Amino acid sequence: MNKVEIQKFFKQWHIYKSIIKNNYMCHDEIFSSFYNFFTNVEDEDLTVVEIGCGDAYYPSKIFPKVNIIKYIGIDMSKYALAEAKKNISNVNFSCEFICNDAMLELQNINEKYNIIVAGYMLQHLNDDQLTELLRNVYLKLKNRYGYVFWYDMFRNNNLELIEYRNIFHNEIYKNWNDLTMEERDITLDHTKNHDYIRSYEEVELYAKKAGFREVKKVYSSENGYYAAFILCK
């Protein structure tokens, strides 16, 4: 993870905001799958930590409809958190934002939580960092009703990284029309240099290594590049 470069990219929050607004990365479907899964988790009052929460746009829309009583959003971008505070201003659960590296901040958390959300964030971590983070996450979850909601960009069908990058490159230039050409270049450059794109099988492997007993795939886009998983403690 190159912290400085990642912070630089997310300083230009308007680019990512436009990606979310246009649903280029399937946030709508991903958060529908969150809603469908967690509205069925009996009557438990749920507590949530989100790592790499960005502007918390989708949590602000979906969490009020689920039985959530407490939310902590962690992000190392103060620009994203400024937007997040505006988005989550009028919700029916307690809410706190922390500006820090999630790898460090998780260690300051003493309570245990029901759900840890990590969306389009774990792909910034290298293999060792991912292993360490998932283990810490596991330890911060309650034993009963303890889940990770992990959504990311993935390689399916055993695509080689180079093939995946070509497909993604074409997709951005063909379909992400609300972004200027310069913004598309910046986005592509960011994913090329700072994202570790993993396969579905790797999710299973990392989850098992951290101690999770079960992994459920709750969403994958038609082309398979975007997917959401629930890791059950």
Ligand SMILES: C[S@@+](CC[C@H](N)C(=O)[O-])C[C@H]1O[C@@H](n2cnc3c(N)ncnc32)[C@H](O)[C@@H]1O
């Ligand atoms: C692609 S955005 C995703 C935002 C949101 N989760 C979503 O799905 O729209 C990634 C976010 O993770 C944050 N981030 C990346 N690495 C981080 C880390 N180690 N600790 C805290 N935040 C991190 C970035 O600042 C950025 O806001």
